[in-house]
Amino acid sequence: MTREEELAHIDQAIDRLDRRFPDLSREEVERVVRSAHDRFADGTVRDFVPLLVERHARETVQGRVPVVAVAADPSALPVTQSFGGDAVARRRRWPGWMPGWSRGRYA
Numbered sequence: 001m002t003r004e005e006e007l008a009h010i011d012q013a014i015d016r017l018d019r020r021f022p023d024l025s026r027e028e029v030e031r032v033v034r035s036a037h038d039r040f041a042d043g044t045v046r047d048f049v050p051l052l053v054e055r056h057a058r059e060t061v062q063g064r065v066p067v068v069a070v071a072a073d074p075s076a077l078p079v080t081q082s083f084g085g086d087a088v089a090r091r092r093r094w095p096g097w098m099p100g101w102s103r104g105r106y107a
């Protein structure tokens with residue numbers, strides 16, 4: 001990947017993140033992306049730099065966007081026929097481990 005192609009990908013990443021996070025100014029998004037790009041300035045393999053830059057910038061920008069808590073409505077969760085009508089209650093009772101895993105039987 002040439003330097004011009006890399007910079008074109010970085011500009012596209014700025015555009016995508018700007019559309020994805022409309023609450024932040026374009027200048028702030030661009031500053032975060034350019035800062036992330038500077039982190040990879042010394043890398044020898046340049047093929048994945050735009051991907052890594054966008055991922056790092058997205059994680060950084062997500063930390064700056066306020067999160068609004070939304071109460072979950074259990075009746076709004078999809079219930080399939082295979083679980084029957086009690087799928088939400090069954091999900092809450094599931095302990096997360098198969099029997100015997102904590103005792104090392106399957107190690």
